[in-house]
Amino acid sequence: MRISEFRNGKAEARFRTAYEHALTRLWPQPRTSLDVPTGYGTTRVHRTGPEAGQPIVLLPGSGGNALMWHGYLDALARRHPVIAVDTVGEPGASVQSAPVRDGRDAAAWLEELLTALDLPAVHLVGCSYGGWIALHHRIHHPGRATTLTLVDPAGLADPGRRFYTWLIAGGLAATAPRPLRPRLARLVGNSAILETELMALVRASMGFRRRLPPATTLTDQELGRLDASVHFLLGERSALHDAREAAARLHRLAPAARVELVPRAGHALPTDDPAAVLAGILSTTTGQAS
Numbered sequence: 001m002r003i004s005e006f007r008n009g010k011a012e013a014r015f016r017t018a019y020e021h022a023l024t025r026l027w028p029q030p031r032t033s034l035d036v037p038t039g040y041g042t043t044r045v046h047r048t049g050p051e052a053g054q055p056i057v058l059l060p061g062s063g064g065n066a067l068m069w070h071g072y073l074d075a076l077a078r079r080h081p082v083i084a085v086d087t088v089g090e091p092g093a094s095v096q097s098a099p100v101r102d103g104r105d106a107a108a109w110l111e112e113l114l115t116a117l118d119l120p121a122v123h124l125v126g127c128s129y130g131g132w133i134a135l136h137h138r139i140h141h142p143g144r145a146t147t148l149t150l151v152d153p154a155g156l157a158d159p160g161r162r163f164y165t166w167l168i169a170g171g172l173a174a175t176a177p178r179p180l181r182p183r184l185a186r187l188v189g190n191s192a193i194l195e196t197e198l199m200a201l202v203r204a205s206m207g208f209r210r211r212l213p214p215a216t217t218l219t220d221q222e223l224g225r226l227d228a229s230v231h232f233l234l235g236e237r238s239a240l241h242d243a244r245e246a247a248a249r250l251h252r253l254a255p256a257a258r259v260e261l262v263p264r265a266g267h268a269l270p271t272d273d274p275a276a277v278l279a280g281i282l283s284t285t286t287g288q289a290s
Helices: 009-026 066-077 103-116 129-140 161-174 178-188 196-207 243-253 274-285
Strands: 032-038 041-048 056-059 082-085 122-127 145-151 230-235 258-262
Touching: 009 066, 009 196, 032 103, 041 066, 041 103, 056 066, 056 129, 066 082, 066 196, 066 274, 103 129, 122 129, 122 274, 129 145, 145 274, 161 178, 161 196, 230 243, 230 274, 243 258, 258 274
Parallel strands: 056 082, 056 122, 122 145, 145 230, 230 258
Antiparallel strands: 032 041, 041 082
């Protein structure tokens, strides 16, 4: 299998410039950035918040990086150390060196990363594809993540044509003139296109060739291993899956897990309803919503 990489040096340089610009604009808070070696490549992480305490580790969705969480950093860092990750194989500051073939490999990469960071216990938060990785990490490496908050995660059902139509429509809407984007965001159900800095970064990543495995559907047996430390936040109008069917499957297979449907929100849940996502993370990690 091949690895994710930029098409050429020019494409990489263009993205790196855009990334540093976005990092400066979206993350002005004090932070420490580290490049952590793993068997799958060098992984960039950004750390903020207090030194002491069990950290919250944030995993982005497909095609994204640590900066997708920029709006959550202040509130989370008031209570916990926060570590935002550029997933290896995604367009970010990480550099992949070995193929990630499946969910087990993705979980192995994350376990290596957390081990190298000397984090024996973490609160793990994953959005979409990052949620799929977090689920596989819990299944293959139980014990390190004391809680999981999964923001409309992939892997609960096979995505259909509706999801790919949603992706394409959102991509086209993001290229429209800025005054038109609020109306288009409502039309296509994707509030993420209103994130101007992140959309500029997405456009700069067009020269990146992503070669990570698809988020395959977890089996009944795998979901049956989940317990009360797992909190699912599902967008009621998600294009990734039928949220009510996914919730019913989870209630049947993992009755101890907490499953919450966020009304009027779609797969772009972190931007559709940031307050609900923040409250969900805090209620899982600290037992109190904001």
